Amino acid sequence: MLTPLEIEAVSLSLWVASWSTLTVLPLAIVAALILARAEFWGKSLFDGIIHLPLVLPPVVIGYLLLITLGTRGVIGSWLLETFGIRLIFTSAGASVAAGVMSFPLMVRAIRLAIEAIDGGLEAAARTLGAGPIDRFLTITLPLTLPGILSGAVMAFAASLGEFGATITFVSNIPGETRTLPLAIYTATQTPDGDLEAARLVALSFTLSLSALILSEWLGRRVRRMMGRP
């Protein structure tokens, strides 16, 4: 039913989106906690920087990644020399690009969930003898779970569709960085690629919609588990 090329694009997209979501998740939780709970000088600047990928042109993000994580970039050269990790032109690099782009979405969802927690519950846990880490693990984190899940699925869906930063940073290499959106772009640039493009678009559509429906379903389940009908 699907051509090997389509299977390749879909599985690569899923791989890239999964990795980007999983690696970014812990960072997003920390950032969301800081934004929801901490008060410090320069908080709005921190907030702004986190949200930049939402408003900057994706190509700008791709460019910034290129000059920092490229083999001659500050971080990129260090990664290559120390760990032998090369991000540029690799699917790992595509995950990084997708991760950076979807980061603000995830932080936002988790932050809202943390802010929605009744602080009184944590105070109650304190009176019952729970220290800070204990409280975080037994009260805050479980109650944030619906937000974490929906944030993760949103970020996953967004990562599936990441285009601008990816093509700028890791280029468009078949089997390595040519994810679904890049494959669609390639098809539209190819003579007689119209049918191929349409098929890929339909695939992309199905994939994203499934992710959103799954997120809704999971969210409802988790909310019920958390005791909120």
Add this chain to the structure above:
Amino acid sequence: MLDIAIKRRQGSFDLDIAFQAPSQGVTALFGPSGSGKSSVINAIAGLSRPDAGHILLDGAVLFDSARRVDVPVEKRRVGYVFQDSRLFPHMSVLDNLLYGLRRVPQGERRIELEPVAKLLGIDPLLKRRPHTLSGGERQRVAVGRALLAQPRILLMDEPLASLDAARKAEILPYIERLRDELNIPIVFVSHSADEVVRLATTLVLVADGRVRATGTVAELSVRLDLDGAIGGPEAGAVLDTTVVSHDPDSRLTALRFNGGELTVPLLSLGIGQPLRVRIQARDVILALEPPSRISVHNMLEGRIIELGEATGPSRDVKIDLGGSFLLARVTQHSVERLGLAVGTPVFALVKSVAFDRVFPGPAGKHIAL
């Protein structure tokens, strides 16, 4: 014993509170909303930090600004029952109950799940989720959760305020049982005179961030200088009595208190049971001579020791019965007509049917009335 003396400024509100609460029974912090009662128990719990002062519990320092001691909330071992119960929504009732218990070392666990669940009548609820419980059930679980954390003191912040009258009636007996059957001091915040009269052993009257008066409920209920802080139009003396005899033929029960005896309609209580009664000032009639041929059972001989300020047409009169006190609300006109003054010997007539507020006494077991 709880020994507290704290100062705290919150915006324009100035809290300056000092009192001591005995190791047994219920100490009620009583006063209008916004008088600073909740701030006091938040300070005891450590949820808010006083600017200065000290909080000692059985000799252990919880807070002392001079010695720079401020024990963190989680190390204080205070049980806190919040007005809004604050059960953890993602846990079952059982897990809520065990939350505090699990954080106490094995060797220090005295209060166990089973008796607490039984005492509070929550054993059928253990598998349920908090959102499926009624308000009264939720509050009982919250009390159980606080108790199982093995607290050295139990703090209750208007635990009944969010409940309707029926739920209140459902939970009050349980709190009475806590008071009578557990050896934990309870500090109870309330703005309801009924709750306080029913539950408190010691009363701390709070107004505008200050302690206005401290004492037993019986003492404070007859203080005329508190201008109706307890009870208002329903002000009246609270007497702690014991059941001395029943007369099934005349369907009457006799109660003895320090200074006399009262006759009330037959009660189904054992002889020797403590019983707290409240005699509203407006139900007491004063006479200068013992009237004969009168339907009233209770005629108590005493002496006027204080006359309150005239409020409208009426005045409260405090009568010494020889160990206990009674309040009578009479008209200013009667005061003048009878020449009532401090020192006047009087007979206080109390209709037995006026005993509409009869509660189990602080030392007694719960009795269904």
